[in-house]
Structure formats: C-alpha cells, structure tokens
Amino acid sequence: xxxxxxxxxxxxAAPSSITDRERRHAGDIRLVVAISSRALFDxxxxxxxxxxxxxxxxxxxxxxxxxxxLAPGVAYPLTKKLLALNRExxxxxxxxxxxxxxxxxxxxxxxxxxxxxxxxDIGRAAFTNGSSPYRYVSAFGAHLFxxxxxxxxxxxxxxGCAAATIVPSKPASEDVDDAPLRVAFDGDAVLFSDESERIxxxxxxxxxxxxxxxxxxxxxxxGPFKGFLMALQRLQALFPAQESPLRTALITARGAPSHERVxxxxxxxxxxxxxxxxxxxxxxxxxxxxxxxxxxxxxxxGHCRDASGLVATGHVPHGIANSG
Numbered sequence: 001x002x003x004x005x006x007x008x009x010x011x012x013a014a015p016s017s018i019t020d021r022e023r024r025h026a027g028d029i030r031l032v033v034a035i036s037s038r039a040l041f042d043x044x045x046x047x048x049x050x051x052x053x054x055x056x057x058x059x060x061x062x063x064x065x066x067x068x069x070l071a072p073g074v075a076y077p078l079t080k081k082l083l084a085l086n087r088e089x090x091x092x093x094x095x096x097x098x099x100x101x102x103x104x105x106x107x108x109x110x111x112x113x114x115x116x117x118x119x120x121d122i123g124r125a126a127f128t129n130g131s132s133p134y135r136y137v138s139a140f141g142a143h144l145f146x147x148x149x150x151x152x153x154x155x156x157x158x159x160g161c162a163a164a165t166i167v168p169s170k171p172a173s174e175d176v177d178d179a180p181l182r183v184a185f186d187g188d189a190v191l192f193s194d195e196s197e198r199i200x201x202x203x204x205x206x207x208x209x210x211x212x213x214x215x216x217x218x219x220x221x222x223g224p225f226k227g228f229l230m231a232l233q234r235l236q237a238l239f240p241a242q243e244s245p246l247r248t249a250l251i252t253a254r255g256a257p258s259h260e261r262v263x264x265x266x267x268x269x270x271x272x273x274x275x276x277x278x279x280x281x282x283x284x285x286x287x288x289x290x291x292x293x294x295x296x297x298x299x300x301x302g303h304c305r306d307a308s309g310l311v312a313t314g315h316v317p318h319g320i321a322n323s324g
Contacts, residue, residue, distance in 0.1 A: 038148035041070035164314025189319030255280025
C-alpha cells in the first residue's frame with residue numbers, strides 16, 4: 001500500500017487561458033466533439049444485420065426502419081449534457097457535436113430522424129458509406145472523437161486527435177439531469193505521455209517512483225488528451241470557479257511519491273483541474289461513482305471494463321499498455 005502523501009504546496013490557481021482576443025471574440029471559444037452513430041444510438045440490432053447478412057440487407061433494413069426511432073446509446077447522456085452547456089454559455093462560447101458515420105446518406109436518414117426526435121441540436125454530419133470517417137475529424141476541427149470502432153479511433157489518435165472507443169455499458173437513459181458535466185481522465189498515456197509507465201513496466205514500481213522523484217520538476221510530455229482538456233479549460237474559464245457547469249477530475253493509480261510530478265505538470269500547463277485523486281493502485285470504479293462522472297477515459301482495457309459498469313467509459317488505445 002502506498003504511504004501517505006508527503007506535504008507539498010498545492011498548485012496555485014492557474015491563470016486564465018483566455019487571451020485578450022478571445023475576450024473580444026468570446027464566441028470563438030468552441031469545443032467540438034465528433035461522435036459516431038453507434039456511440040450516440042443503440043444500433044446493435046442493425047449492426048447485427050450487417051455482420052450476419054451483409055451490406056445490402058443492412059441497407060434494406062435501415063430504409064425499412066428509417067421512421068423507427070433509435071434508442072439512446074452509451075454516449076447519448078454525455079451528448080445531451082455537452083449540448084446543454086450552450087444554454088449556460090450564451091454568446092460567450094459554443095459546444096458543437098458532429099456526427100461521423102460509416103453509413104451512407106441513404107441509411108443515415110434513420111440516424112438524423114432519431115436526432116430530430118430526441119431534440120438534439122446536431123446539424124453537421126459526414127456519412128462515408130463504409131470508409132473510415134476519421135479523416136474528417138481534423139477537417140471539422142474536433143477536439144475529441146468518440147466511436148464504437150477501435151480501428152477508426154486508432155487512426156484518429158495517430159492523426160493527432162484525442163479519441164476513444166466507447167466501451168459497451170448498461171443501456172443509456174433518455175433522462176439526463178441538470179448537474180454539471182463531469183469528465184474524468186486517467187493520467188499516464190491519456191493526459192500525459194506513457195514515458196513513465198514504460199519505466200514501471202520495464203523496471204518495476206521502485207524504479208518508477210525513483211524516476212518520478214528525480215524528475216519531479218520536469219513536466220511530463222503531452223498525452224493524446226491534453227488538447228481536449230485544454231479546450232474544456234477554456235470553457236471553464238468563462239465561469240467563476242464555483243459556478244461552472246463543467247467539472248474535471250484526474251483519477252490515477254499513482255500515489256506518493258509520484259504525485260508531485262503530476263501536480264507540477266498541470267501547473268506548468270496552466271490547467272486547473274477540479275479534483276485530483278491519487279489512488280496508489282486502488283480500483284477506480286468506486287471513486288468514479290463518487291465523482292459522478294459522465295465519462296471516464298483510460299488506456300487500460302481492464303480498467304475500462306471495470307469502470308463501464310458504473311459510468312460511460314472510453315478506452316484510449318494508446319501507449320505501452322496497447323502495444324501488444
């Protein structure tokens with residue numbers, strides 16, 4: 001069991017990341033999230049038709065059922081909360097959700113009909129008729145891509161966009177509360193690079209801790225989700241700290257003495273994270289439930305499976321844990 005954390009000075013309040021130009025043009029502050037149709041809606045039945053009977057049967061099935069409303073998928077509640085932020089932001093900023101789908105425009109009509117039925121303010125979409133839609137992630141300026149297809153996610157990560165595979169979970173509800181949107185992140189290989197985790201896997205915990213103590217004042221390199229966290233930070237900075245409709249948390253297996261390097265890295269990035277939990281190897285699920293996370297991002301598939309029974313979870317197939 002990890003020892004009690006040593007006393008270090010807490011991070012100073014991060015300076016606002018909003019520039020003078022952004023204050024003059026507040027509407028330019030945007031968060032753009034691209035999401036696949038299978039992450040947004042429950043398309044298991046029609047996907048089964050595709051895998052068992054082929055593309056033609058799938059096309060006929062979708063057209064025949066295009067007026068049948070799709071049930072919410074795993075990422076539906078998150079999408080509702082993301083879009084609800086626009087009510088709070090007013091003209092100060094904007095959250096855009098983009099639909100990226102392997103459907104054709106023809107079979108995608110059912111998805112757009114369901115979007116309209118559920119009252120989702122989604123007006124932009126790319127239907128790629130079977131090819132990977134990841135190449136449109138950067139064209140839309142997306143900060144995050146969520147998909148049920150691991151291959152699309154890997155390609156988006158390789159192209160430099162934060163991306164995660166939505167892990168199957170309990171059925172989503174159409175009812176979404178008005179509580180703040182809560183986003184939780186793992187640290188190594190998600191917010192930060194996997195440079196330290198490679199030492200842990202190669203040389204063990206003692207070597208890992210010794211390295212982190214020696215490099216405590218050296219910021220960790222960027223992980224694939226740094227840009228997404230910074231985009232969230234820019235939205236948060238539009239609100240007083242205690243009144244933000246958006247909260248973030250770092251939930252990491254790190255404990256003392258490796259915590260200090262993480263704190264100093266976030267300070268160097270001028271990022272204010274609302275809650276930081278250093279668990280020293282404890283299971284993350286109960287803490288995610290206590291934080292009431294709307295989504296959690298982790299690079300370890302095992303951690304994701306454990307968390308998905310409690311919260312919507314995105315697997316980030318990046319770093320040494322996914323190199324096998």
